Amino acid sequence: MNEQQQGRRLPTGVLAGLAALVLVAGGSTAWLVRNSQTTSEVPIATPTVIPTTIPTVEPTETPTLPVQPTTATQPTQPAAQQTAQIFWLRDTGTSTELVPVPIAQNKADKPDANLQVAFNNLLAGPTDTANSSAIPQGTKMRSLAVKNGGVYLDLSRDFKTGGGSSSMIARLAQVLYTATSLEPNAKVWISVEGEPLELLGGEGLEVPQPLTRDIFQKEYSL
Numbered sequence: 001m002n003e004q005q006q007g008r009r010l011p012t013g014v015l016a017g018l019a020a021l022v023l024v025a026g027g028s029t030a031w032l033v034r035n036s037q038t039t040s041e042v043p044i045a046t047p048t049v050i051p052t053t054i055p056t057v058e059p060t061e062t063p064t065l066p067v068q069p070t071t072a073t074q075p076t077q078p079a080a081q082q083t084a085q086i087f088w089l090r091d092t093g094t095s096t097e098l099v100p101v102p103i104a105q106n107k108a109d110k111p112d113a114n115l116q117v118a119f120n121n122l123l124a125g126p127t128d129t130a131n132s133s134a135i136p137q138g139t140k141m142r143s144l145a146v147k148n149g150g151v152y153l154d155l156s157r158d159f160k161t162g163g164g165s166s167s168m169i170a171r172l173a174q175v176l177y178t179a180t181s182l183e184p185n186a187k188v189w190i191s192v193e194g195e196p197l198e199l200l201g202g203e204g205l206e207v208p209q210p211l212t213r214d215i216f217q218k219e220y221s222l
Helices: 002-008 012-041 111-124 165-179 213-219
Strands: 085-091 096-102 141-147 150-155 187-192
Touching: 085 111, 085 165, 096 165, 111 141, 111 165, 150 165, 165 187, 165 213
Parallel strands: 150 187
Antiparallel strands: 085 096, 141 150
16 A cells, blocks of 8 residues: 555655746746736826927018109200390301301390390491491381290381392391390290281291291291
């Protein structure tokens, strides 16, 4: 009987190995259980999303500079001639030309006063034999006025006497150019004995009213 029990008894080393295996297995099981419990108990952290605010960039304003007013340059107007002139005639052999001669005058006087002095000398006739005049002797200036940008003349009836068409054109030129010696672009109204001069001489030379240097150069030739 003892022999059977001895025959069935496991060796001590085997038992010790089994015991160690049981302990290891039990420990592993216990570790797995604890680990699974720990893992299940640890909450999963939810990532925090921090909103990103993009700063608004205000547009940079360009400073407005004050606008300087532009001063337009005015064209320079030709100054009116300040010295009155009288116009004589001179025969060149092939044509007749006007010869301007300045006269002494008081520049403080009004234009009509200076022109009156000029016409007094013109109607008196030339003193130089090199020059001549087509204005008949005895012609008088009845009135002279500078107003409204023009010159108004009233001559005596002697102005219309004697000579042919060439003489009429020449005397008309002398009166016109002398009247516009202070302002070459001025308009001139010519009357004889108070009546507008429309026809001059027996041949009926037509005289535009008002008359200007530009019109004379287009209508007549000396």
